[in-house]
Amino acid sequence: MRLLITILGKATGYLTLIIVFIAAILKYLDYSDPVSFTSMAVNMESLEEDFRLQNKSCFILGATGETGRLLLKELLDRNLFSKVTLIGRRRVSFEDKAYEKLVQEVVDFEKLDDYATAFQGHDVGYCCLGTTKAKAGAEGFIRVDHDYVLKSAELAQAGGCSQFHLESSKGADKSSSFLYLKVKGQVEADIEALGFDRFSIYRPAVLLVDRQESRPGEWMARKVLSSCSFMFPTMSIPIQAVTRAMVSNTLLKPEHKTEILENKAIHTLGTNTTT
Template sequence: MAAAGGRSAGRSCFVLGASGETGRVLLQELLSRRVFARVTLIGRRRLSLDEETGAVVEQAVVDFERLSEHAAAFQGHDVGFCCLGTTKAKAGTAGFIRVDRDYVTQAAELARAGGCTHFVLQSSQGANPHSRFLYLRVKGEVENLVQAVGFDRCTILRPALLLCKRQESRPAEWVARQVLGVVAWVFPTCYSVPVERVARAMVACVLHPGEGKVKVLENAAIHKLGKAVPQQACSAEEMGREELDHHSDALVG
């Protein structure tokens, strides 16, 4: 898809959730691999970007509570990447459902109406609309809703625990991170995945979409698809609190 020696001529994408861990790495991947001629970040606030990055990235600030008024931000994109999400710990039950299901679904509908043909959704391992756990149930529901929008292609990634570097950490989480780090070392493709690998897999599924209208990538497939570029392994101390929150939500419902 990418033009030789430059960005893919005329191709455009948008990224939802670019301020999050996956979104930040995804943006770097899109820019470093020169995949699209235009990259638009859609979010509730403008992000601080370095001068070089800011020159090739557009930003659209939207009110997610009134998303239908921002249809123009979703116009004219070939591909949409969605890393949007929060946790029940941060937003409460109603807030989590509103962000992870309702905002994502409405954004997908606006994107489809605006001409987007391929929607790439970051979901979660274990997503199931019939789960008794709130987190997994909502993830399963939004997967079904996004598929129903009718994109030419819809790719859903279901990563396990995300391993990433964060700027802040809490001492109380240290023990949990140590345990999960050991598990990740013993079973590297079962229970965790570095966020860099998820971002690379998201880009790879656009560059090499393969057959089928809907494709669901489980954690092992994400590892395989995201191995294209060598990466530095993350230590147990670098696991993110947000991912721990996600999996805590899944356990407590």
């Protein structure tokens, strides 16, 4: 019996050591994510005031989705733009008075050229558009996440928009053998080639959000990752941090025309800025 207890004790000890070792490696890898933005505790108040005085206008693509909806709320709460336009495939109704000044443009994404006017006259564009292969099939996914997004960016630029903020994905890489990452990387590259004065790419990991739509795989990943998100902060991210980072980053001056905010940078900006 004593022998069994000794063996069990040793086994538990070894197991703990192995877990700690693996956790340490993962944490190291997690933190070795390239970070292009490291500013901490930026006070946004005066930046916001300056920005408001410029009377800029913006549009949001995908404002009916999880990120887009919250991005819209963040933009309205911070009251940064004199005009906010939603461009989407359907009109949405809002009860809150804060939403009454919104402009909504309903477009057919298959015939975007016919809706060029919807993209005219905006200073800033935000894109949270996207679907999944499970929902739209491989071709449909490419159509939405690449073709619709790129065409929208082209029309926006032709209409005078100087900066474009794209919600992409962690691991986006046009050479990837995974369709999702490849498409995300390709659309990033194609939009970069358009030459916006500013192109900001956000690459969040798994979004932590209580999604209205059922996505079992994503639900499972969220459950696992949210319980250990403190340990591996770059494998997941609360959706609020993403939208807050997108808005706060708009107020900051980028070092380069194209900037990439990896998950950790989004986390830092989305949780450490104060207003």
